[in-house]
Amino acid sequence: MYSALHAVTYAKSTGVFDLTFLLVLFPAASAAVLLLGGRRTDRWGHLLGCAAPLASFVIGVIEFFALISRDGGQSRQLDQHLWTWVPVAGFHANVNVLLDPLSITFVLLITGVGSLIHIYSVGYMEHDPDRRRFFGELNLFVAAMLLLVLADNYLLLYVGWEGVGLASYLLIGFWSHKPSAAVAAKKAFLVNRVGDVGLSIAIMLMFATFGTFSFSGVFTAVHGPGVRSGTMLAIGLMLLLGACGKSAQAPLQSWLLDAMEGPTPVSALIHAATMVTAGVYLVARSGAIYDVSPHARLAVEIVGAVTLTMGAIIGCAHDDIKKVLAASTMSQIGYMMLAVGLGPGVYAIGIMHLLTHGFFKANMFLGAGSVMHGNNDEVNMRRYGGLRKLMPVTFVTFGFGYLAIIGIIPFSGFFSKDKIIESALDKGGATGDLFGAVAIAGAGLTAFYMTRLMIMTFFGVKRWPRDVHPHESPKIMLIPMAILAAGSLLAGYLLVLGGSLQHFLTPSVGSSIEQGAHTISPWVLSVITLAVVLGGVAAAWWLVGRKPVPAEPPTHVTLATKAARRSLLGDDINESIFMHPGAYLTRALVFFDNRGVDGMVNGLAALVGGSSARLRRTQTGFVRSYALSMLAGALAIAVSLLLVRVG
Amino acid sequence: MRVDYYLYLSAVLFTIGAVGVLVRRNAIVVFMCVELMLNAVNLSLVTFARLNGSLDGQIIAFFVMVVAAAEVVVGLAIIMSIFRSRRSASVDDANLLKY
Numbered sequence: 001m002y003s004a005l006h007a008v009t010y011a012k013s014t015g016v017f018d019l020t021f022l023l024v025l026f027p028a029a030s031a032a033v034l035l036l037g038g039r040r041t042d043r044w045g046h047l048l049g050c051a052a053p054l055a056s057f058v059i060g061v062i063e064f065f066a067l068i069s070r071d072g073g074q075s076r077q078l079d080q081h082l083w084t085w086v087p088v089a090g091f092h093a094n095v096n097v098l099l100d101p102l103s104i105t106f107v108l109l110i111t112g113v114g115s116l117i118h119i120y121s122v123g124y125m126e127h128d129p130d131r132r133r134f135f136g137e138l139n140l141f142v143a144a145m146l147l148l149v150l151a152d153n154y155l156l157l158y159v160g161w162e163g164v165g166l167a168s169y170l171l172i173g174f175w176s177h178k179p180s181a182a183v184a185a186k187k188a189f190l191v192n193r194v195g196d197v198g199l200s201i202a203i204m205l206m207f208a209t210f211g212t213f214s215f216s217g218v219f220t221a222v223h224g225p226g227v228r229s230g231t232m233l234a235i236g237l238m239l240l241l242g243a244c245g246k247s248a249q250a251p252l253q254s255w256l257l258d259a260m261e262g263p264t265p266v267s268a269l270i271h272a273a274t275m276v277t278a279g280v281y282l283v284a285r286s287g288a289i290y291d292v293s294p295h296a297r298l299a300v301e302i303v304g305a306v307t308l309t310m311g312a313i314i315g316c317a318h319d320d321i322k323k324v325l326a327a328s329t330m331s332q333i334g335y336m337m338l339a340v341g342l343g344p345g346v347y348a349i350g351i352m353h354l355l356t357h358g359f360f361k362a363n364m365f366l367g368a369g370s371v372m373h374g375n376n377d378e379v380n381m382r383r384y385g386g387l388r389k390l391m392p393v394t395f396v397t398f399g400f401g402y403l404a405i406i407g408i409i410p411f412s413g414f415f416s417k418d419k420i421i422e423s424a425l426d427k428g429g430a431t432g433d434l435f436g437a438v439a440i441a442g443a444g445l446t447a448f449y450m451t452r453l454m455i456m457t458f459f460g461v462k463r464w465p466r467d468v469h470p471h472e473s474p475k476i477m478l479i480p481m482a483i484l485a486a487g488s489l490l491a492g493y494l495l496v497l498g499g500s501l502q503h504f505l506t507p508s509v510g511s512s513i514e515q516g517a518h519t520i521s522p523w524v525l526s527v528i529t530l531a532v533v534l535g536g537v538a539a540a541w542w543l544v545g546r547k548p549v550p551a552e553p554p555t556h557v558t559l560a561t562k563a564a565r566r567s568l569l570g571d572d573i574n575e576s577i578f579m580h581p582g583a584y585l586t587r588a589l590v591f592f593d594n595r596g597v598d599g600m601v602n603g604l605a606a607l608v609g610g611s612s613a614r615l616r617r618t619q620t621g622f623v624r625s626y627a628l629s630m631l632a633g634a635l636a637i638a639v640s641l642l643l644v645r646v647g
Numbered sequence: 648m649r650v651d652y653y654l655y656l657s658a659v660l661f662t663i664g665a666v667g668v669l670v671r672r673n674a675i676v677v678f679m680c681v682e683l684m685l686n687a688v689n690l691s692l693v694t695f696a697r698l699n700g701s702l703d704g705q706i707i708a709f710f711v712m713v714v715a716a717a718e719v720v721v722g723l724a725i726i727m728s729i730f731r732s733r734r735s736a737s738v739d740d741a742n743l744l745k746y
Contacts, residue, residue, distance in 0.1 A: 621745030623677075623738045627668050 008219040008288070010079035010098060010152065016066045017078045020097045022059055023107055024150060027052040028143035034136030042132045046125075049135025050118045053142050057111035064104050068504070076101055076507050079152050079216075090211070098152035098215065102351070102508035105501075106149040106281060109355055113273040113362045114142045116480035120366050121265040123476040124373060128263075134174060138269065141167035145274040149281055153214040154203045157282075161199060161246070164275055165192045171270075172262040184258035191255040195245015199282075202238035205231065219288035232289060236296025239286055240303065247279025247333050249307045254570040256330055257314070260322040260379075264369030267322060271329040272362030280333065280354050283340040284347045287509050291344055298431070300341030305438045308334025310568055312445035316452065317564035319553055320379045321368050324453050325361070327567075328405065331442060332357050338435060339420045346423045347509035348502040352495050353416035359487035360404035360413060366481045367398035370473040371457060375464060381456040382551055385463040390470045393478045395458050400485035402454055404492075406447040406533050409526070412492030417443060418526055419496070425519045432519075440532055447536025455545040463551060653694040660687035674726045674736045678719075685715050 013020065030052035034045050041048070070076055077100040086093035118138060125131045144163025151157040173185025206213050209231050210221040222232065243249065248256035256276070260267055270276060283290065283300055290297050311331030315324050332353070339350030372379060374391055388395040404411035407418065421443070425436035464470060472478070495501040520528075553565075563569055660683055667680030689708040696704030730736050 616746045619746045621742030623741070624669055624672075631665060631669070 008216045010077045010100070010216055011075055013078040013080040013099065016063060017099055018080060019059055020063065020078075020080050020099045020150065021082055023056045023111070024097070024143055024146045026055045026059075026143075027139040027146065031136050031139035031143055034132055034139065039132075045132030046122050046135050049132075049139055050115065050122065052139050053111050053115040053118055056142070056146065057108070057115050060104065060107045060111050063099060064108060067099070067101070067104055085156075091207075093155050094153065094214070095156060096152040096214075097150040099150070100508045101505045102281075102285060103149045105351060105355065105505065106277070107146060109277075109358045110142060110145050110149070110273045113358050113484070114138075114269060116483055117265050117268050117273065117362060117366065120268075120369070120477050120480040121263075123474045124265055124369055125263065130174070134171075134263065137167055137170045137174070138265070141171060141269060141274055145278070148278055152216070153212075154206060154218070155213050158199060158203060161242070161278065162196065164246070164278060165189065165196065168192070168259070168266075168270060168275055171266040172259045174262055174266065178261065181261040184255075184261040188255040188259050191252050192245045195242045195252055195279075198238045198241025198245065202235050202242065205235050205238065209235075215285070222288055222292050227292075229293065232293040233295050236286075236290055236293045237299055239282060239289065240296065240300055243279030243282045243300075243337070244303060245279075246282075247276045247337065248330055249279065249303050249333065249337055250310055253307060253310065253330055254567070254574055257318075257323050257326050257567055260320070260326050264322065264365060264372060267326070268362045268365035268369070271326065271365060272358045276329060276333050277336075277354055277358070280336045280340055280350060283337070284351055284509055287340075287344070287347050290341075291510070294343075297341050297343045301338055301431070301435055302341075304334045304337030304339070304341050305435050306334070307331070308338060308442045309438055309445075310334075312442050312449065313564050314567050315449035316445065317561055318567075319381050319456075321371065321381050321384075321453065321457060322365075322379055324381075324449060325364055325368055328446065328449065329357075329361060331446060332361065332405070335417060335420050335439065335442070338439065339423060342423050342427055342435075344510055346420075348505040349416065349419045349423055351505060351509070352501050353413075353420055355495060355501070356404065356412035356416045356488075356491045359484055359491050360401040360411075363481060363484035363488050364398055364401035364405070366477070366484065367394050367401065370394040370477055370481065371398075373473050373477070374470045376468050378464070378468065381453065382549055382553070383464050383468075384457045385460045385549065386458070387462075387470055388458040391458075391472050393472060394481065397478075397481040397485035398458070399454070400488045402450050404488040406450050406537070407443055407529065408533065409530065410489075410492065412488055412490070412495075414526075415492035415496040418522070418529055421529060422518065422520075422522055422525055425525070428519065440529055443529055444532040444536040447533040448540045451537045451540035452544045455540065456549055459545065460549060463549065650694050650698050654691060657687045657691040657694065660684075660690065672737045672739055674729070674738050674741075677738055678722055678726065682715060682719070685711055 030048050034041055034049060037045075067076055067078075077098065080097045080099070082095045082097065084092065085095045118135070121131075121134065121138065125134050128134065141164065144160050144167050146160070148157055148160030148164060151160060169185050169189040172188050173182050175181045176185070203213050206218050209227070210218055212218060212221070221227065241252075244252045259270060262270075290300065308331045311327045311329070311334055315327035315331060318324050318327060336350045336353050336357070339346050339353060371384065371387060371391065371394060374387075374394075375384065378384070400411070404413040407414040417439075421436055421439040424439050425432055427435065518525075566572065664680045664682075664684035664687060667683065668677050671677050671680065689711055692704040692708045692711070694704075696702060696708075726736060729741055733740055735741075
């Protein structure tokens with residue numbers, strides 16, 4: 001029974017829910033102390049940096065239990081008014097934080113996984129002289145993301161949105177002495193700007209159409225009379241553009257692979273807890289808008305399906321362990337986009353996959369960081385091999401993430417991914433079948449590239465150079481990995497059994513309890529999916545695992561492989577369509593400016609200057625010639641006066 | 648009373664002064680010619696004052712004399728210092744201030 005959200009109102013917060021603002025304040029204050037405090041905070045900076053998200057996590061847990069102890073429905077949506085930001089007639093921007101099932105879910109993911117990543121970073125960044133700045137920027141990232149998910153209106157959400165963009169820029173370019181990192185940071189920032197323009201246009205459209213940009217106002221107004229479907233489509237598509245930028249979906253996906261230039265904990269944070277989940281959050285939160293615009297939903301589905309395929313194909317070809325994981329994030333976020341695009345009733349399933357993905361992807365990124373930490377920061381999987389004996393803990397925890405992402409029962413990915421495939425097929429019609437088939441094929445590809453990664457990293461013979469001595473990472477890094485590995489195993493049960501998450505999220509995204517009739521029975525579908533996954537695993541073993549991995553990537557490969565190695569030509573397309581024409585345009589404009597505008601101004605100046613130089617020659621220095629000219633002038637005046645008087 | 652003669656004299660004196668300023672090179676002579684022009688003007692001022700029966704012209708003539716006296720002081724001092732530094736009183740030699 002799907003029920004649409006009509007007449008959205010939020011209750012006023014009281015009691016423990018008045019602490020919601022602290023969720024944002026803790027990491028924000030810590031970021032301010034660490035970034036403004038300078039070197040005197042170097043000694044204890046990382047401790048404060050870990051304490052802030054942990055404190056937020058504790059408050060989040062308290063509020064979560066307070067929330068589920070209340071009755072369902074409206075009483076679980078609590079709005080806290082902090083202050084009025086812009087009090088102009090007809091334009092009220094409030095700084096309000098909204099605590100509802102959707103935002104508390106994100107809060108727990110961001111602060112929980114985020115805290116583990118912070119703790120891990122203490123060990124990972126131990127030898128970096130700028131560790132304190134690193135923690136300050138991580139805190140800023142978490143604070144911005146929390147503001148994003150806690151805002152109760154689109155304008156405040158936009159503040160958090162931009163804050164996330166800024167923090168990701170700072171962190172991707174953390175090692176800015178490396179030109180590649182600086183360029184990657186700029187690229188991420190610029191590509192995100194494209195998406196941000198979409199979001200800002202969407203907000204302007206909302207204000208122009210409804211006269212408000214608060215969630216409750218907009219979501220109530222979309223059902224009102226006289227709302228044109230074209231406007232809703234435009235708003236939906238612009239929101240989607242914003243989501244594509246932040247979530248690295250086609251066509252704005254190109255920044256994500258380059259973002260691997262940042263330190264590995266940053267990659268984990270970007271890919272699991274913050275940043276790329278923002279796009280999915282935006283679409284799920286704007287469910288009321290997408291509910292009334294099926295065409296916009298179709299666009300979201302297409303973006304999701306295209307990206308999940310692209311990401312999976314790219315992941316098959318790269319040799320850089322972090323880039324494979326990044327491509328897999330693209331692909332998994334594609335699954336979530338597909339799910340939230342399927343619309344009413346499926347938003348919660350997209351969020352479920354987001355949560356399970358948050359666990360296993362953070363787990364695997366931290367594992368990849370641990371592998372790099374033990375191998376002199378080598379990222380090329382062709383230089384690994386046989387690491388399972390030297391790094392047993394990393395191997396086991398990574399293995400949990402691996403089993404979860406490819407969706408082996410009973411790991412968490414199995415539950416959430418199967419639900420998405422099921423929902424896509426349940427949509428019915430040609431598009432539903434197509435998306436379902438794409439999702440199943442994507443599961444096979446995921447199994448292929450993840451197995452390839454596992455084989456090249458942990459199995460086979462050792463291929464590292466003589467001067468590298470792989471070793472297990474310190475405990476402070478292993479414990480967060482172990483906790484996340486446990487999450488990768490258990491999250492599925494906790495969220496799925498009895499539809500607990502779906503029930504919980506109902507007040508925010510509408511009811512999503514299954515309607516009974518399935519196109520294909522879930523059991524059959526699970527078996528098919530598992531068969532495809534095992535096929536992917538077998539294919540990876542057949543192509544990669546059977547024979548020794550060559551130290552250099554083979555050069556005689558098909559055109560498709562070459563394209564996949566170049567990330568499906570994403571950069572080439574951007575460069576040929578936008579960058580080169582843009583460069584020509586600027587060159588032409590510079591030419592016009594130099595020759596045209598400057599030419600006219602400079603020509604006028606030269607004319608005045610030249611004639612003055614000629615006139616100057618009359619200044620001879622002979623006093624008698626001055627006297628003569630004075631006499632002539634006086635005579636001329638006298639004669640003309642006489643002429644006027646007499647004549 | 649005929650005033651024509653005074654005015655003729657004034658015109659002749661002014662012309663002599665103007666021509667002197669234009670053609671002579673010696674700074675002292677040029678200076679004297681300037682004084683001549685000033686006094687020619689004074690003469691016509693006094694003449695017209697007499698003709699009109701008002702004192703205005705005569706008063707202005709006194710002012711001109713005072714200004715001329717001050718000017719002589721300054722002018723002669725300049726001519727003196729130029730002569731000392733350049734060993735010449737020719738106005739054509741003092742032509743440094745030009746384009």
